[in-house]
Amino acid sequence: MGFKSSGSQLRAAGIRNIEVDVILQGRDKINPEKEYSKLEKEKVRMIVFDDQEFPKLLKHIPDPPILFYMKGELKKEDDFCFGIVGTRLATNYGKETSQVIAFKLANAGLTIVSGMAIGIDSFAHKGALTSSGRTIAVVASGLDEKSLFPQENVGLSRKIIERGAMISEYPLGMKGDKEKFLFRNRIISGLSKGVLIVEAPLRSGALNTARHALDQNREVFAVPGNISSRMSFGANLLLKQGAALVTRAEDILQELNFKFTLPAVDETSAKIFSSENKVEEKIFDILNGNGEAKHIDEIARFSGTAVQKINASLTTMEMKGIIKNLGNGKYTLEERYLVPIEDEEV
Template sequence: MREKIFANALNQIYELGPKRLILLKNYLGGFENAWGASKQEIEKITGLKDFNDLRKNIDPEKEWAILEKENIKVIMPEDENYPQKLLETPYPPAILYVKGELPEPSALHLAVVGTRNISTYGQEACKKIVRDLSQAGLVIVSGLASGIDGLSHKTAIENKAKTIAVLGSGLWEKALYPPENKKLAQIIAQGNGALVSEYPYRMLATRFSFPQRNRIVAGLTTGTLVVEAPEKSGALITAYLALDYNRDIFAVPGPIFSKNSAGANNLIKAGAKAVTEAKDILKEYGFEIPSSEKNISLSAKEKIVLEALNEPMPVDEIIARTALKTEEINSILSLLEIYGLIKNNRGEIYKI
């Protein structure tokens, strides 16, 4: 317990950071020893010159009491419940804060990541694939960001699956980012999984903390699915980290003219497995896939319309592509929706 108290106290010194925190532990034989070390020792190991000034304003017992009051657990690499997959990465966090309950480690954990600026295509692809993965019992891991991250968590919860949100801030409610996902964070922690962070309780997110937390997202999981991501995207950082950790990489292909899909398409060209449905992932891990083919006999014109829907599009575009009459298209779309083969989202028709 005392090691955790002093690990948390040292972690309040933002200037140390995760890597130097581990250095102190390794060089001085533990966090309690590090807390009591001289300014000269700390400077020699970490290069930090003002350690004493930073340390004097921190009360280890008081900081620990805050965590207990907020029902935040602290786990460290030597604990039995520390995620085994994180231990297999080059820099496992020296300290993890957990609010809620980590799902069973035996369950397959999959990272689902992507752009914050989600398109209709990305939204529907994410909901469809994550829904089916959740129903198969996978744990969905993401970063609580806007767009794909938040939608992945929500879809997992809606389908009775567990989810883990890895934060780029501390677990203090006022530090959670983005603010619009605070309610979602509460729902996750209240019986639907866990919020996880390596950062001290009150730390606000920075532009450096998000890329750094991506290593935990990749490290917790067996594979990473990129749903929709432009060429320069934090989601690709997660994918490349997963690759470094020898984990599986999956990506949802998108329209070739869509900047939002350029990153995912490039991953596929580089060797990531293309995913158009959850089965593509489930088969990789030996899940039994029940037959769910819809035994529907389609007319020639219905087949033409369905084949034209290779991406979400408005009715006018479908008419232009198929050269069918407006009244025919409206009738066919109604039937295809009844069959459960297509859906209409705010005027855009897409194939399910």
């Protein structure tokens, strides 16, 4: 099948009628040599369905792309991908949860896939980049920086290309729109063994991704959220409908039967933290005092440290697997770090 293939040849290759019409109508306006020259200039490669690099999982979805454009590279370890998506209007709870879970999953060896949108998607990519792992962004526009959407994430896209890949069905110069966003979601789920919805209202592209995941026989996971928050209505609905409940990255790894190792338990806070982490050391001591969860304002008050510094340290400690975010600003130590306390009357 080549550039000058007939309509019947394109259909025989599995291309849908609507796509065939677009190809036939636009083909005469395209100069193949000029287009390839643009791709080379932008360091973009075109991966077609029959190429060895075309992901195996993606080949077997009901409506795989016949080709996609790519910046960066796909590696063998990207055979085991996991999608994390959610609303653009994410709360701080959603952003932190997305980043921490992505960090832990990437450290365990999964490649994190998301859509590079503002909000949950961006923090999923950032979490993977903060770890030692890889990440893939599936975008709904051309891969050239002028067309890339959202423009606010051009800097993030450069980091993703260094540690993974950015892919799109759409040629250079093409802007994104609502229909393209919804259509690309099938690729996010198609690349992945499972998909996690962190936060999503009832009308959400993230729920559209969840539906694609179900159609593709993928596992769907969701993070429970505040029952009064519209940003959690969609994720909570998925849980009622049978999605796997996730409060920590280990829930996903266990459900997927993915082998992983937890950080070794240190006996004392002095061994866990270096002298450079005085704020983290204070937080550890406060949370380990009686083993009860504490609000961030409480931790700040007891430690005599500004809330902004406490918040940054809490995020770091959660990524390390030392503390657990219970939502609504409350934190506790992970169970394996809690020192057993005996009741005085025993």
